[in-house]
Amino acid sequence: MKTWGVQDSLKLYNVENWxxxxxxxxxxxxxxxxxxxxxxxxxxxxxIIAEVKTRGLDLPCVVRFQDIIRHRVVKLNESFREVIAExxxxxxxxxxxxxxxxxxxxxxxxxxxxxxxxxxxxxxGSKGELAAVIAMETPENSLVICNGYKDYSFIKTAxxxxxxGKHVIIVVEKLTELYQIIEVAKELNVTPRxxxxxxxxxxxxxxxxxxxxxxxxxxxxxxxxxHAVHVxxxxxxxxxxxxxxxxxxxxxxxxxxxxxxxxxxxxxxAKLRKMGVGVQYLDVGGGLGVDYDGSRTDFxxxxxxxxxxxVSDIVYSIKEVCDEEEVPVPNIVSESGRALVAHHxxxxxNVFGKIAMDSPPIGLEESADEETVVKEMRYVEQNVTNKxxxxxxxxxxxxxxxxxxxxxxxxxxxxDRAKVDALFWRIARNVYKRSKxxxxxxxxxxxxxxxxxxxxxxNFSVFQSxxxxxxxxxxxxxxxxxxxxxxxxxxxxxxxxxxxxxxxxCKFIDLRxxxxxxxxHELKEGEQYNLGIFLMGAYQDIMGDLHNLFGRVxxxxxxxxxxxxxGYYIEEVIQGNKIKDVLSWIQYSDAxxxxxxxxxxDLKVRAGEIKPSEGVKLQDFYEEVLGGYTYMDxxxxxxxxxxxxxxxxxxxxxxxx
Numbered sequence: 001m002k003t004w005g006v007q008d009s010l011k012l013y014n015v016e017n018w019x020x021x022x023x024x025x026x027x028x029x030x031x032x033x034x035x036x037x038x039x040x041x042x043x044x045x046x047x048i049i050a051e052v053k054t055r056g057l058d059l060p061c062v063v064r065f066q067d068i069i070r071h072r073v074v075k076l077n078e079s080f081r082e083v084i085a086e087x088x089x090x091x092x093x094x095x096x097x098x099x100x101x102x103x104x105x106x107x108x109x110x111x112x113x114x115x116x117x118x119x120x121x122x123x124x125g126s127k128g129e130l131a132a133v134i135a136m137e138t139p140e141n142s143l144v145i146c147n148g149y150k151d152y153s154f155i156k157t158a159x160x161x162x163x164x165g166k167h168v169i170i171v172v173e174k175l176t177e178l179y180q181i182i183e184v185a186k187e188l189n190v191t192p193r194x195x196x197x198x199x200x201x202x203x204x205x206x207x208x209x210x211x212x213x214x215x216x217x218x219x220x221x222x223x224x225x226x227h228a229v230h231v232x233x234x235x236x237x238x239x240x241x242x243x244x245x246x247x248x249x250x251x252x253x254x255x256x257x258x259x260x261x262x263x264x265x266x267x268x269x270a271k272l273r274k275m276g277v278g279v280q281y282l283d284v285g286g287g288l289g290v291d292y293d294g295s296r297t298d299f300x301x302x303x304x305x306x307x308x309x310x311v312s313d314i315v316y317s318i319k320e321v322c323d324e325e326e327v328p329v330p331n332i333v334s335e336s337g338r339a340l341v342a343h344h345x346x347x348x349x350n351v352f353g354k355i356a357m358d359s360p361p362i363g364l365e366e367s368a369d370e371e372t373v374v375k376e377m378r379y380v381e382q383n384v385t386n387k388x389x390x391x392x393x394x395x396x397x398x399x400x401x402x403x404x405x406x407x408x409x410x411x412x413x414x415x416d417r418a419k420v421d422a423l424f425w426r427i428a429r430n431v432y433k434r435s436k437x438x439x440x441x442x443x444x445x446x447x448x449x450x451x452x453x454x455x456x457x458x459n460f461s462v463f464q465s466x467x468x469x470x471x472x473x474x475x476x477x478x479x480x481x482x483x484x485x486x487x488x489x490x491x492x493x494x495x496x497x498x499x500x501x502x503x504x505x506c507k508f509i510d511l512r513x514x515x516x517x518x519x520x521h522e523l524k525e526g527e528q529y530n531l532g533i534f535l536m537g538a539y540q541d542i543m544g545d546l547h548n549l550f551g552r553v554x555x556x557x558x559x560x561x562x563x564x565x566x567g568y569y570i571e572e573v574i575q576g577n578k579i580k581d582v583l584s585w586i587q588y589s590d591a592x593x594x595x596x597x598x599x600x601x602d603l604k605v606r607a608g609e610i611k612p613s614e615g616v617k618l619q620d621f622y623e624e625v626l627g628g629y630t631y632m633d634x635x636x637x638x639x640x641x642x643x644x645x646x647x648x649x650x651x652x653x654x655x656x657x
Contacts, residue, residue: 004487012488012519013479014511017294018535022068022343029485031532033346035067040560041567046482048568049348049530052556055573059530060349060460061554064537066110066571068344073114076288076336079311087315091329096145098123098286099133101337101538105587106557106572111340112138121167123147123335127154128579131625132588134161134168135596143333144168145195145283147218147245150177153625155184160618162190163610164600169281171195171245173218178228182235195243195283196220196228200264218247225268229277239278243333244269247285251338254298255305255313258287262317269318270325283333284314290342292475292535293509301475301509307339338538345537347465347553348481351520351529354492355455357425364422371416373403377423381430389431390442396427428452450506450516454492456523458531462496462503464544465553466533470502475509477534483521491517494531542586580626590626597622 006025010016015023021037031045045063052061080093097111099122112120121142124130133144134157144166146158150173161168170192172178178194185192197219220228232238246265252258262284269282288310289303298304305313314332322329366378377399384392403420406412412420432448435441460466468474478494493516496503508515523529555574560567580590598619604610610618 004485006485008487009479009484013477014294014509015477015479017296017511018291018477018509019294020291020343022065023534025484027485029483031479031481031484033065033068035065035344035558035560036071040067041562043558043560043566043568045346045348045532046530047566048556048558048570049481051570052554052573055570057554057556057573057575059554060347060465061556062465062536062541063346063348064107064555064557065344065346066106066557067560069107069110069341069537070114072340072343073111073118073120076307076311076334076340077115077118077120079307080315080332083308083311083315087319089315089319089329091331093332093334094119094121094141094143094281095334095336096121096123096143097340098125098147098335098337099129100125100542102341102541103129103132103586103588104541105132107341107344107537107541108132108136112136115139115142119143121145127151127157127625127628128583130154130157130161131579131593131622132583134164134166134622135593135600137596138166140165142167143281145243145245145333145335146170147173147197147247147335149173150180152180152184153628155181156188156621157625159184159188159190159192160622162193163188163618164597164604167193169193169195169243171197171243171283172220172228173197175220175224175228175231178231182231182237185237192237192240193242194232194237194240195245195281196225196241197245197247198222198225198265198268200246200248200261219245222268229272229275241272241277241279243281243283244272244279244330245283245285245333247287247335249287251289251300251303252287253289253300253303255303255309258284258305258310259313259317262314263321266318266321267325269330270322270327273327274325280331281333282318282330283335286335286337288334288336288339290338290535290538292477293511294477295511341537342535343537345535345541347460347533347536347540349458349460349531349533351456351458351523351531353457354490354523355457355495357429357452357454364419370419371406371412373399373406373412374416374419374423377403377420377427381423381427384427384430384434386434386437389434389438389445392427393431393445396424396431400424425452449491450493452491453517454490454520455495455504456492456520456531458494458496460496460553461498461544462505463498463500465536465540466505467543468539469505469507473507475507475514476536477509478505478518478531479534480521481530481532483529486521488519488521490520490522492520493517579628583626590623593626594619594623 006029010025022034024032024034026032032042033045034042048063084093099108116139119139119141121138121144122133123145124133125148144161158168158170170181181192199219199221232241244265246261248261269279272279291303292301295302296304319329380392380396400420403412403417407417428448429452431445432452435445462470494505506516508518556570557572558568559571561569601615601619605612605615
């Protein structure tokens, strides 16, 4: 009989396909992390969790591997550099990170630091995000891209960034924004830097396919684009139009969708250049996906391309169109977020119990007075063979339905009903187990796996930590982080500790299809069983809600260091509506931000570029923004008086755990 080994676990949980060479299994059966892939020490995740506990922290806990972020940033930038050189492309790549993907200050700062030599910049899609980005120390030549709908204070904050020496480009999403940008720029006596987002016929692929196309939420149609050029000429800001932008959705699964969109936008860029418009940048937006299930297909939880293929198709597609049109190639901007941060974050949760259908807590001893339906169910159990599986299963199902009817009519005792139910699930387990030996298994027996699955009780909230799984059915890799040298003998779904019946995970990744259950180990008395939920670094940190008031989980930031025991050290531990309030939730203190901006203003005042009185006004305005409402100004210009608001959770609690 074959002995189970770690290679079997690697294959079972598909680690080598979704793990991106960042995750492995030790001979002892523990999940290991190699944050630099093959170049660097390997650390044991179970050892990290043990250290977390010595620091007085309990699970669930998010473990961040900051070195993975650095590795992803370098890989993306180096891929563009290599392909640009290979293609003889005359422009350069200048990427930005959209902080909406993960606004945590430590994450953003790690990306900025890793991308410093590449002039890697940041993107903001709201006033709160822009307030954070403007204050951050970023490379001198890096870009700040402003997306999303904009009101007066958003635009003025962006232009404030220009006055402070930041390379801020405001992307126009609708024509009215363009008129307001011109008005505010003249008010501040500053020349704006403008991008225009275009609506394409090309669409993305996967869950966010509807983000693109002619009916997209954002962007200008072709007639509106031409009108915008006319408006800029009339205002004397023709040379402010620097960037053409498109975005066809997040997690684009099919590379053909990217190529089509790039070619269409390249043609728009080329035609604008021929019209005399001095556009310098082509922004391909986000969408660089992550292979969550490891299948390397165009399924919505996967991607059928690599980073290198993504980069090559962008560079060569732009170059081909520009060569045909005989115009200079643009500098390339991308707004990749998910692909940079997804891999770095692991949520570790502990299992504290299970609910098993075939393990009744009462005895099933036969009694003389039990009803005939119970005796018949015992006969079925005793006579199941490999040759009559389907027949015996049908007989058991019929007796179960008969017993339920008898109970409802008052002809069956509670004890006898309990015996019938317990016997049925024992028979079903036996039938399903025997079916494994058959070459052809009937569909209704195949489907028994999801009905027989255990429910493993996990110490976390789906709504706080895996909101995308609940809301849009996003799949994440899930597996034990230890005991991987043992064969898992149970099939399970996961349920959280909220009181809502939706607080569960019952869909899991697989190479060929979505699975309804996850193979797990039998729980051992007195021994903790821990699961890792992987590729959690994109969106989950910031999108979780406070359902049942389960707040942010404990968090540790891990850095590699060969000189430390275990090859790592824990750099930071974080124990887990005004703009300054929401920023404080993600570790941006309003005092820190205001101080950073004041430092920048003081530098400009000393350089004679800003008058002291103007500097005071700019500082006051920035602090006013921090204290303002996070949503759009009600009157389209300045915000109304601050007021306290409460987020009400209108929800109908369901019977649960």
